[in-house]
Amino acid sequence: MHELSVAHNVVEYALSEAARNNSSKVEEIDVEVGELTQVDPKVLSDALALFMTGTVLEGCRARVVVADASFACRKCSCEWGMPEIRKELERVPDDLKVREPDSQELPLHFLPGLYSAFIHCPRCGSSDISALSGEDIRIRRLALA
Ligand SMILES: [Zn+2]
Structure with missing residues (x-):
């Protein structure tokens, strides 16, 4: 709680x-x-x-x-936000997704500790990223x- x-x-x-x-x-x-x-x-x-x-x-x-959350890549300094993140999360296997009943939204707040496993730099593909906001x-x- x-x-x-x-x-x-x-x-x-x-x-x-x-x-x-x-x-x-x-x-x-x-x-x-x-x-x-x-x-x-x-x-x-x-x-x-x-x-x-x-x-x-x-x-x-x-x-x-x-x-909104936003991220930065430690390798190439690329920065990105929610539109790219949502696209990345679409690729997360369905059985790992937790959705609210009646909602098609991807609730990122359910997997904050896991974001580095699912979110990669949209420019160079590195998973060595950090959260800038969120x-x-x-x-x-x-x-x-
Ligand atoms: Zn990068």
């Missing part, structure tokens, strides 16, 4: 910011979660609502925004009333 601890930290941070600014209400929180973080946006949204209940955060608009969880916006 990674989402619960993320939600708890976000709410704790927002509460301390509200207290620090003598604010009795928080209007909006935007949380950005990278596609490689293994955080389910829906579960995180629900967990945020749960922790906000009964605090000055209750009733605020909390949005969870998924940030691994962070951060509060992008916090609007106090």
Whole structure:
């Protein structure tokens, strides 16, 4: 239940910011979660609502925004993002794919630890790659009333 601890930290941070600014209400929180973080946006949204209940955060608009992943090749310095990654993931054998019911999306967040096994540099084919983005969880916006 990674989402619960993320939600708890976000709410704790927002509460301390509200207290620090003598604010009795928080209007909006935007949380950005990278596609490689293994955080389910829906579960995180629900967990945020749960922790906000009964605090000055209750009733605020909390949005969870998924940030795309991008990669760089250590061999040839090529950089690429989601369109190429989705193309690569199409080649992953079907029985290794985990899909949400009712969704044709390839949920990259289910295989962050495995990306280096499936994703190769689109230019030179090397698997010696690193993630440039998509691994962070951060509060992008916090609007106090
Ligand atoms: Zn390369």
